[in-house]
Amino acid sequence: MRHITNHEIAGLLNEMAVLYDMEGVPFKPRAYEKVAQNVEALDREVADIYKEGGVEALRREIPNVGEGIARHLEEILKTGTFGELKKYKKKVPVKLDELMGIGGLGPKSIRTLYVKLKIKNVKELERAARANKISKLPHFGAKSQEKILKGIAFSKKHVGRFLLGAVDPIARVIEERLKRVSGVGHVTTAGSYRRRQETIGDIDILVSIRGQATSVSGLATKRIMDAFVHMPEVARVLAHGPTKSMVRLKSGIQCDVRVVPEQSYGAALQYFTGDKTHNVETRKIAIKKGLKLSEYGLFRGKRMVAGRTEEEVYRALGLKWMEPELRTASGEIEAARAGKLPKLIPYGSLRGDLQTQSNWTDGNNSIAEMARAAMAAGLEYIAITDHTRSLAMTGGLDERGLARQGKEIDAFNREFTDDSSQFTVLKGTECNILKDGKLDLADSALKTLDLVCVAVHSHFNLSEREQTERIIRALKHPLVNILFHPTGRKIGKREPYAVDISKIIRAAAQYGVALEINAAPERLDLKDLHIREAVEAGAKLVIDSDAHAAAHFKWLDFGVAQARRGWATRADVLNTLPCEGFLKTLRGLKKR
Template identity: 45%
Template sequence: MKNRTVAEILNKTADLLEMDGTNFRTKAYRRAAHTVEFLPEDIKSVKDEGKLEELPGIGKNIAKKIEEIIDTGGLEYYEDLKAMFPVDFEELMSVEGVGPKKIKLFYDTLGVRNLKDLEDAARRHKIRRLKGMGPKTELLILKNIQFARTDTGRKLLGQILPLGKSLKEKINGLDTVFKVEIAGSIRRRKETVGDIDLLVVADDSMDVMDKFTEMRGVEEIISKGPLKSTVRLEDGFEVDLRVFREESFGSALVYFTGSKETNVELRKIAISKGLKLNEYGVYRDETMIAGKTEEEVFRALGMDCPEPELRENQGEVEAALTGKLPDLVDYHGIKGDLHLHTNWSDGNSKIDEMVLKSVGMGYEYMAVTDHFRSIWIDNGVDEKDLKKQLLELKAINRELEDTGVDMCVFSGVEVDIDDKGNLNLDREVLEEMDIVVAALHSGLRQDKNELTDRIVNAMYNEYVDIIAHPTGRKILEKTGYKLEFERIVQASLDTNTFLEVNSDPDRLDLNDVMIREAIAQGCKLVINSNSHSLEEMDHMELGVATARQGWAESKDITNTLPLKTFKKMLNLN
């Protein structure tokens, strides 16, 4: 059984004890939960060795409780406490500002058992009549109930990353701030994010906290202190700001960037070397030996410094110990975008506008790949449109060459793969295109064998260069359709057809797991923005981040190649 599971049951027991008003035992269970959660070894192994009571904060009574959880998967004492308070505890706890003591108060005085009961009590102004409450508290509870109902707890990286960057810039502009970095799952570039974590080095921590909590856009101050404050913004995002001394900043970045699993592994390594590692530094006995930079912290542990995107305990710790970390594809290493939609089909921008944007992004090439008209998109291009577009692209390329701009605009099209794996465009037209992008857009209720057959058949079409958004997923809306992915990878290798890492923040498809599997087999990928506007072209960063999470290096990504080499690979004139 994982340590986290044991810790979770102990913490829930503490919550119920807090409702019962038993303060001493509440603290004991929370202390034990913390010990177990951050234990650098398997709690079951400690139990089997009979050493539970040697752990900090774990006495004979709680040791027996831990043994019961490990042996049975549950805790009778916890179930007995739950029976004392027949409320939907987890649902009520999801409301910000409502803790165990308030839950007990609402249950004892108002009979509140669940979220609906709580909302009814607030709307009928029953809460404001309770001791210590009032109209403001009642209104805040109503507002937070809505957050609890509508907030999944996760936001798309593409939604929250720009906000995180903006907040970092604002904090960095404060007079007393020397350094500020975004940490947490944003820094690891996870596809979804729970909140925003900012770490700061500053002269005057309270001045920073005052200005942080008074920033425009702050709707609610959840907590405020000299070293940590939390606010909720008007759009619902929560932001944590922590202040550290400069000599501890690197260690804080390591601690608040890595996943919980990675941090546990790092602490194990520290212990094995007779060291102690926490958010403030690396210590030998009571002497701090590292902490100012991340590189210094990892060096003290005898490791190379893994990039933030890798810190998920998926092999990066061992690779860092053995000098085998990948040289990840660089954010500025993309030489061209090969999946762009213009106002010829369902895009919002003109071709020449996208050309100027591409030049500004430092690209050497781009491809216009408007949707070809099909049963699922009636505003796509047809054969006549493509012929006209070819003439326009030739004129644009001549003008670029005449003005000395190093940019090549490839002709292209995105075509639908029908229910048999054929393309909805004649080969005579396909032959004229530099880049052909193919994708599934319809008939998605077929089984995984049929869907895989369709993609593989399309890959064996000599004109198809790229399979777009291969699994069709929408991160917070639908899982991708099931595929026999190993067959698709093999077809990619056999046909030299590239699988796309789609940078649309809703998609990020392929995901990191599939990327790692594909490149392990020697498959070549392409990172595209799938843009329908100039603004969306900036999403390329998200695709690169996803590829980096999948351990992709530049050699694995086709569109990191310079123009001349890229054209040679695809036999383009």
């Protein structure tokens, strides 16, 4: 049986949902989407569940899977796809993933474009739009055509890059595979992956061979390269040489491996980790000192003066070693020379998570399940922050719903104070900021909560002035503690709404509101530059997973990475504090 991941299975189910939508089939699309979401959030492989208990186990273990979808899942596990999907694909044979990625295009429009103009992919879509053919279709007009062209331009900017959150698990698996090859010394993924950038262009892995100090060759290097190009993740081998191989992975991303001598390993790491500008700067410093810096080492004439470790290379340049996240030529070199590098917030240092959604609204899991998952992830507290009433699609809570939820949280906490483990569930909300900057819940309800968090979920296209004023009005509210995902962007999908983020940062500092760094791989909002601005303005930060399922707590470190790239220290991030101290500090901000 061919191995197929949960992510791939979810992809197929989502595709089916879109195809049903196209044909106007009622209700089935939502059913498939639900299962896709549940599969994605599962903490074990669908393949394993099936292996253990067959179709019955699939129905039992995966919510919303019934007779029909269980059969499809079985077929997917055996053949990689399923008949119903193939049947519908034949009706509208278009590149769905491509076309659905264009903002404003949905299933119905894609179907019309295919039926009327035989448009199958983005290239043909662009050609038709430029030839002014789309504006003439029924229910399309000049504005829709314009919007499509804008959507294409936006998606082009992001082509070829992958979310860190999507690349991370793949890179880890490959690193592990390479480490198991006999004779292998170090294995490190360098590049934008090591800098923990939001998106990754390709995976660059550096490998050394034990005992090969000054040059690389022979059986050991051949073994590692052979192992690399024959990995099950590989779709196509682009190059297969003795010291460098390149492959295209099934997930679409390119992955390169280089074998370097142990003596040059630090220099190679340095060379392949910094971004272009950082490397230009460091090489200039070398030149000034009469040295030459390359991926093979730091040289004076032919003599190598450093190269085995990064520390050695930086020290020889008169610099302190610096964290990979800082290496973007944005002040880190000056700081390293002056010994004034920030002490970045360490990975794994978060004790709480202030944005989690439960099945009271659009989350997958109960409050108790979320709490247990958070405990397992090493956290000491979480806030349950379900949506509020004006976000109708999630079944947002009104004052009465929130009060009922509060009772469930109280009951859970009572149960757990008896327990030896110390864990607290805080009462929170992700309260909508209404169009005029007022909040979606009455103060009387907000007062019953441990913390009040607010967010924009509607009216994305106000003018910058209106949007900024709207948000600041919410920040001024005396009960508001945290602003969630402050710019609303979704990487590669949606631009941030027009907002003067500097004004928001200053207002947050002034009115004692913490700004969120949302760690969800697709959001990572605030972004690095804004984090740095917030740190400099003295605004406080929190890092949240925005978990909608128990499995999402693993995202927190992506938020920490983002904070690190924004030069944030432990002291800047409030949820590095234990629960009591966190609440005290958060409330203290309002009184200043």
